[in-house]
Amino acid sequence: MKVTRLGHLFKRGDTYYVAWRVAGKLVMRSTGETNRKLAETKRREIMAPFAVGNDVTALQNVKAHLEHKQGALATLDDERNPPLTVGEAWPVFIASQNRPDTGKATLGVYELTWGRYWKWMKDNHPTIKFMRDVTPDIASEFAGWLISEGRSPNTYNKYMNVMALVFRVVKDKARLTSNPWDSIQRKRLETHGRRELTIKELRKVCTTATGDLRLMVAIGLYTGLRLGDCATLRWVEIDLARGLIMRIPNKTGRRSRKPVMVPIHPTLRALLEEIPDADKEEYVLPRIASDYARHHSYVTDRIQALFKKCKIQTTRAIEGRKMAQVEVGFHSLRHSFVSLCREANAPLSVVEAIVGHSNPAMTRHYTHTSEAAALSAVSSLPSIMSEEEPKALPPAPAPRLVDADAVLAIFEGANSKNWQSKLAELHVLVEKTTKAGTP
DSSP states (O other): OOOOSOOOEEETTEEEEEEETTTTTTEEOOHHHHHHHHHHHHHHHHHHHHHHHHHHHHHHHHHHHHHHHHHHHHHHHHSSSOOOOOTEEEHHHEEEESOOOOOHHHHHOOOOOOOOHHHHHHHOOOTTTTTGGGHHHHHHHHHHHHHHHTTHHHHHHHHHHHHHHHHHHTHHHHSSSSSSTTOOOOOOOOOOOOOOOOHHHHHHHHHHHHHHHHHHHOOOHHHHOOHHHHHHHHHGETTTTTTEEEEETTTTTTTTOOOOEEEEOOOHHHHTTTTTTGOOOBBBSSSHEEEEEHHHHHHHHHHHHHHHHOOOOOEEOOOOOSEEEEEEEEEEHHHHHHHHHHHHHHHHHHHHHHOOOOGGGTTTTTTOOOHHHHHHHHHHHHHOOSSSOOOOOOOOOOOOOOOHHHHHHHHOOOOOTHHHHHHHHHHHHHHHHHHHTTO
């Protein structure tokens, strides 16, 4: 590879430059001199490494020169367009179109998590300003601090996942070449779920609760719905005529719009029918829905206070952890609902269909569940809203199902010319069946 190693001077403005070629490529460099004699001396200094070296050495010098220029350009770019700082990361994350479509309450938890990390950075690495300067070693150090603070494996994993998520979303603006949190191994989870309540405990809770909290507990106990679904249940999701609650769960609603259909237990029906029509606003529990919208902890705190008032131990100490494990909470009502259904000999597939389990491991025996089977399962549950057994309303009649043979006959006779009349015929059949099933 040919390299012209002497170079020649040329003038641009008042300054002399040296120009030479490497493998046909023109390379230029300023001497910084305006006097030709001094520029000639500078030329010899610049060209000295090329004059004595071979082609490889010449190319290495050119490469070093170009890298120096690239470094200078990168520094200049940082000055004109600074990379993202750790303090600026959260608002950039929130404004990004690439972040997941996360609910408001979850985003609030993410913000608190990120805020604790930022405070830790300011306390432990005050000189680290930019996101791209956070190394895997710093990430590992923060992970170690969480462990020393006695965080549970579940909380530890949530921190790591939030950190990795924020860094991933702001990657371009932060000019990251890698995500320091990807190399942090997550902890194996030790599951300590909420336990179900005994009948005695359930009676105590139901008789102690007052006002909207009493209805909230009844909804949780007799539907198996989660806290957020109970707190934000709407009247339009309740069909008292059919004796059904049809709700798209908050937990799965962003992935699937399939609702769960929960039969209304006679005791719950009685409580719902006690509410005057004039008081039936959008939400069944307007105050609780408002509190939940502000922050779910407002509702959780009321529930936990109710359990403590009933002398129910809600937490238990876990060896090696500073924070106690929550053992009883609103989710315990969901477990109690499942247990009561199973004690009433309701088929597992029916129970799982009612509570809307989405985990394949939890739906191992899942089959199609009819309204009649679900209604039978829920109606068999005991009434435990008072110390004395109240007279429950009789279960709603099982829905009349449209005769499958009749429907099949209509469709078999349909074609491109008569499909509209056949559709009308089908509507008539459904209407007659519905009326026949109305008490």
